[in-house]
Every structure is written in C-alpha cells, then in structure tokens.
Amino acid sequence: MHRVTLFAGHYGSGKTNLAVNWAMMLKKDHERVVIADLDIVNPYFRTKDSSELLKSLGIELVSPEYANSNVDLPALPSELYGVVQNRQRFAVLDIGGDDRGAYALGRYAPYILEENDYEMIFTANFMRPLTQTPEDALEVMREIESAGGIPFTAIINNTNLGRLTDEAVVRIGIERAERLSKLCGLPILCTAVEKSLAETLGIEGIMPIELQKKYYDII
Amino acid sequence: MAKVLMKGNEAIAEAAIRAGCRHYFGYPITPQTEIAAYMAKRMPKIGGTFLQAESEISAINMVYGVSSAGLRVMTSSSSPGVSLKQEGISYLAGSDLPALIVNVQRGGPGLGGIQPSQSDYFQATKGGGHGDYHLIVLAPASVQEMADLTVKAFDLSDKYRMPAMLLADGTMGQMMEPVELPPESDGKAVEKPWAVTGTENRREHNIINSLYLVPEQLEVKNFERYERYKEVEKNETLFEEYMTDDADVIVVAFGIAARVSKNAITAAREKGIKAGLIRPITLWPFPSEAIAKAADRVKGFVSVELSMGQMIEDIRLAESCKKPVSLCNRTGGMIPSPEQVLKAIEDMEGGRF
Numbered sequence: 001m002h003r004v005t006l007f008a009g010h011y012g013s014g015k016t017n018l019a020v021n022w023a024m025m026l027k028k029d030h031e032r033v034v035i036a037d038l039d040i041v042n043p044y045f046r047t048k049d050s051s052e053l054l055k056s057l058g059i060e061l062v063s064p065e066y067a068n069s070n071v072d073l074p075a076l077p078s079e080l081y082g083v084v085q086n087r088q089r090f091a092v093l094d095i096g097g098d099d100r101g102a103y104a105l106g107r108y109a110p111y112i113l114e115e116n117d118y119e120m121i122f123t124a125n126f127m128r129p130l131t132q133t134p135e136d137a138l139e140v141m142r143e144i145e146s147a148g149g150i151p152f153t154a155i156i157n158n159t160n161l162g163r164l165t166d167e168a169v170v171r172i173g174i175e176r177a178e179r180l181s182k183l184c185g186l187p188i189l190c191t192a193v194e195k196s197l198a199e200t201l202g203i204e205g206i207m208p209i210e211l212q213k214k215y216y217d218i219i
Numbered sequence: 220m221a222k223v224l225m226k227g228n229e230a231i232a233e234a235a236i237r238a239g240c241r242h243y244f245g246y247p248i249t250p251q252t253e254i255a256a257y258m259a260k261r262m263p264k265i266g267g268t269f270l271q272a273e274s275e276i277s278a279i280n281m282v283y284g285v286s287s288a289g290l291r292v293m294t295s296s297s298s299p300g301v302s303l304k305q306e307g308i309s310y311l312a313g314s315d316l317p318a319l320i321v322n323v324q325r326g327g328p329g330l331g332g333i334q335p336s337q338s339d340y341f342q343a344t345k346g347g348g349h350g351d352y353h354l355i356v357l358a359p360a361s362v363q364e365m366a367d368l369t370v371k372a373f374d375l376s377d378k379y380r381m382p383a384m385l386l387a388d389g390t391m392g393q394m395m396e397p398v399e400l401p402p403e404s405d406g407k408a409v410e411k412p413w414a415v416t417g418t419e420n421r422r423e424h425n426i427i428n429s430l431y432l433v434p435e436q437l438e439v440k441n442f443e444r445y446e447r448y449k450e451v452e453k454n455e456t457l458f459e460e461y462m463t464d465d466a467d468v469i470v471v472a473f474g475i476a477a478r479v480s481k482n483a484i485t486a487a488r489e490k491g492i493k494a495g496l497i498r499p500i501t502l503w504p505f506p507s508e509a510i511a512k513a514a515d516r517v518k519g520f521v522s523v524e525l526s527m528g529q530m531i532e533d534i535r536l537a538e539s540c541k542k543p544v545s546l547c548n549r550t551g552g553m554i555p556s557p558e559q560v561l562k563a564i565e566d567m568e569g570g571r572f
Contacts, residue, residue, distance in 0.1 A: 011253075012224070012225075012226055012229075012395055019470065040257075042393075043250045043389070043393065044250065044334075044389065044390070044393040045247045045332050045393060045394075069332075069553075070331070070332025070333055070334055070552055071332075071333075072249045072333045100256075126225045127222075127223055127397075128223065128224055128225070129223045129225055129229065129233060129400075130257075130260065132223065159223060160224065161224050161397045162224055162395060162396055163396075163397070164397045164399050165224060188324065
C-alpha cells in the first residue's frame with residue numbers, strides 16, 4: 001500500500017465517495033490516516049459532508065476553510081503541505097474534477113513525485129455522458145495528467161447510474177474499464193459498487209462502498 | 220436511448236444542444252457554472268458557438284442578436300447575474316423574441332451566497348425588468364425535468380415569441396441523477412418569417428425593435444402581446460397533483476421544496492393526516508385554477524418555499540383567500556426539512572396557523 005493515494009477523474013465520476021471509503025479502509029490497518037480535499041471546483045457535495053463520520057473514525061480531514069459555506073473562494077489551506085511533506089501519515093487526496101480541478105494538484109506534485117510512494121487513481125464512470133467510451137475517458141485522463149503534473153498509475157471502475165445501478169450497469173462498466181486499461185496500459189485496481197448491490201453480485205474484484213451523501217433519498 | 224448519470228446543470232446544457240440550440244453566451248457564476256463548462260466543451264465539436272462574454276449584460280444582448288436572426292439561443296446564470304440581465308430580458312420581451320434564460324438560483328439579496336434558494340420567484344414571474352411583460356417560467360424538480368423542460372422552454376418560446384425562463388435552484392443544478400436525454404432536433408419546427416436573415420432583395424426588410432415613437436402604437440402592441448399571454452395561460456399551464464383527491468391539507472411547492480414536501484406528505488399519511496401536493500411546473504402561468512378548485516374541499520394550504528413568502532401571494536390570489544395559507548420556509552441557502560414541512564401540515568390540519 002502506497003503512502004499517498006490520489007483520486008482524480010472526470011467530475012461526477014465519484015472521486016469524493018471513493019476517497020472517503022478508501023480512507024476508511026486504510027484506517028483499519030494504519031494508525032494515522034488523513035484525507036485531504038483539493039477540490040476547488042465543486043460548490044456542493046464535498047468531503048466535508050462526511051466530516052462527522054471521519055471524525056468518529058479518527059480520520060483526519062484537511063479541507064478548504066470555506067467548503068460548504070456561502071463563500072465562493074477556491075483557496076486551499078496551508079495544512080495541505082503537511083499532508084504531502086509529513087510522511088508519518090497515510091494520505092488520501094481527493095482532487096477536483098477534470099483538468100480544471102487538477103490544476104490545484106500541480107503545486108503539491110513535486111513533493112509527491114520526490115517521495116515516489118503514491119498511487120494516482122483514475123476514477124471512471126462510463127455512465128457519465130462525456131466519458132461513455134474508453135476513448136473519451138482516455139482524453140480526460142491525459143488532460144488531468146497534463147494539468148496536475150502526476151501520471152496515473154491505476155484505474156478504479158466506479159461505473160454507476162445512481163439509484164438505477166444494477167448488475168448490467170456494473171458489467172458494462174467492467175467491460176469498458178478493461179478496454180481503457182488496454183488503451184493506456186494501466187491496471188484496474190477494482191470495481192467499486194454500492195454495498196447492498198455488491199452483496200448480490202457474484203463478481204470478482206469488487207470493492208463494496210458506502211455512499212456518503214444520499215441526496216437522492218429525497219423522492 | 221440508454222440513461223446516463225448527469226448533474227442537473229449538464230442536463231440543461233445537453234438538452235439545449237439536442238433542442239437545436241447552437242449558440243450559448245454566458246458568464247460564470249456558482250452554482251450554474253457547469254452549464255457554461257459543458258457548452259465550452261461540446262459547442263466547438265458540433266460547429267456551435269460558446270462565448271464567455273465580458274459580463275452578463277453583454278451575454279443577454281448577444282442572445283438578443285442571435286434570436287433576431289431566428290436561431291435558438293440561450294444564456295444561463297445564477298441570481299445576481301440574472302439581475303444584471305433584466306434590462307436585456309425586457310428588450311427581448313418588448314421585441315417579441317424567443318430565447319431561453321436559465322436561472323439556477325442561489326441565496327440573496329445582493330451577493331447573497333452560493334447555496335440553493337428560490338427567492339427569485341417574484342423576479343421571474345412578475346417581470347424583473349421594466350414594462351408590461353411576462354416570461355414563461357418553468358420549474359424543474361428533477362434532473363430529468365431539467366432536460367425535458369429545457370426542450371419545452373425552447374418550444375414554447377418559439378411558439379409564442381416570448382422569452383422563457385428555466386427557474387431552478389442550486390440543488391437541482393448540482394445533484395446527479397439518471398436521465399434519459401431527449402431526441403435530437405434541428406430546432407426549426409416553428410417558422411420565423413419575422414427574423415432578420417437577409418432579404419436577398421426578394422422581400423421587405425424585417426425590423427426587430429422595442430422602441431415605439433407613437434404611444435398609440437405601443438399601446439396596441441402591448442394589448443396584442445397580452446392577448447398572446449392569455450393563450451399561454453389557457454393552453455400551457457403545467458402542474459402535478461400528488462394525493463390531492465381526498466386531501467385536507469394541500470402543500471404547494473415547486474423544485475427541491477416539492478421533493479422535500481413529498482417525503483413530508485408520506486409521513487403525514489402514515490400518521491393518518493390526509494395531505495397532498497400541488498406542484499406548479501409552470502410558475503407563470505401559475506396553476507391558479509387547480510388551487511381554486513381545491514380550495515372548496517381543503518382545510519388550508521401550506522406554501523413551502525426557499526424564500527420569505529413569495530409564491531404564497533399567488534396561492535392566496537388563486538384561492539381568493541377562501542382558506543388559510545401558511546408559510547413553511549427556509550432562506551439564505553437553507554432547505555426546509557421533511558420534519559419541518561410535516562409540522563406545518565399538522566398545524567394546518569389542527570387549525571393552528
């Protein structure tokens with residue numbers, strides 16, 4: 001397990017949700033885990049939504065001071081340097097969507113590359129309209145790499161259709177993720193599926209995840 | 220067509236493209252920026268125009284230009300930006316030009332905040348700009364409706380030669396849901412013989428204008444326009460009724476407030492209280508008739524809003540103050556909870572209001 005795990009991808013691909021679940025998984029084996037929100041793009045539905053859960057699990061959270069507030073100020077906190085420079089903690093970095101979101105990563109990239117103990121994960125949801133094909137996803141991948149300054153090292157298939165996700169959707173995702181893997185030469189770490197659905201599927205390589213912000217509970 | 224997972228803002232943008240809109244002018248503002256971002260990505264690939272104007276005022280006047288040429292065109296913004304567009308919107312209305320204006324509302328007044336709100340209801344439905352005019356105002360309550368009502372807005376706007384507004388809020392813009400996108404169309408179903416497309420020396424030139432030097436002529440124009448508005452009121456009022464047949468208390472709510480209210484109505488029914496919902500889908504024209512009819516059989520109405528009591532005035536006008544109407548609201552970027560709405564329903568049912 002690498003010290004730093006970064007989640008980047010097309011916006012709306014499920015990075016924040018995966019990052020929170022990843023931090024929870026790390027916490028089971030490691031004393032000190034920190035999750036950092038580098039999203040300077042998204043105004044709602046942020047890592048900070050899970051702050052109470054993270055706190056109860058003893059996971060440290062570093063997020064922009066004004067996240068979830070009424071202030072539209074995309075500023076990153078100075079503690080973020082601690083996340084990349086202090087090598088005593090396992091770190092999960094939630095990067096903003098697309099190349100625009102990944103620009104914020106650029107200023108921390110030199111520290112991460114120097115330490116060279118990272119996994120840069122491309123989060124893929126092939127049910128998103130602008131990344132429905134492996135070719136389109138690859139285009140987004142290259143844009144993020146050039147903006148963020150860190151090459152991807154792996155893929156997580158997070159293909160879902162919100163509350164309408166079913167086995168067929170998961171299988172379409174796996175097939176497209178495999179094609180993306182062939183195109184870019186990177187391994188697929190796993191396929192993330194919401195826990196209750198994951199239990200009903202007899203598919204290998206599934207990471208069951210808990211959904212953080214269940215805004216669609218509202219009819 | 221298969222469903223995709225989209226943000227509300229993206230659904231508006233993609234639906235507009237599929238409705239034949241190839242011209243988008245805007246200026247970024249949270250929480251609607253994804254509309255512009257999506258257009259910036261897609262328009263160059265399909266031979267369309269995405270232009271980030273130097274201001275909202277420029278953007279709305281570019282809309283005026285393209286609409287004058289008879290093409291489908293849109294702009295989008297959030298509350299403070301829509302205030303800036305009001306002069307241009309009044310000119311569009313005064314020139315009988317179709318166009319789509321999207322307002323993904325945030326907290327106000329002033330710079331307010333970036334969290335969701337419905338406090339531009341008055342601005343959207345009662346004018347906003349100067350002069351006698353109306354917009355067709357559509358209020359989506361799901362990502363699917365963000366797409367469907369975008370297409371509808373273009374169609375109605377062309378049909379009645381008046382600007383249409385999609386009045387959403389921050390949650391509608393930001394939330395992600397599965398959506399089935401509308402089919403592709405060229406957006407040219409309605410003939411536009413009035414458009415300035417070049418005469419080729421074969422016809423008299425067309426003039427697009429809102430200035431009338433003779434007051435009698437301006438009066439005639441205004442009367443004519445209001446005859447058209449009557450047609451819109453007669454033919455195009457849209458609303459959803461949910462469990463209203465036997466309801467003692469009817470909640471009136473649109474957008475995200477309607478979704479919260481449905482949860483509250485389910486909870487009320489479990490407690491044996493007969494509650495129902497009238498959800499206006501068009502805010503102008505307002506479903507006054509449905510509310511007037513319901514007034515004869517209910518104990519009262521609850522207006523659930525993300526504002527300080529705006530739609531409540533239209534409810535009272537619609538039911539001629541026959542029955543009490545209470546306000547259940549949050550403001551400043553906050554959303555009423557199902558529990559708060561349930562309490563308002565219980566209070567109305569028990570005669571406490």
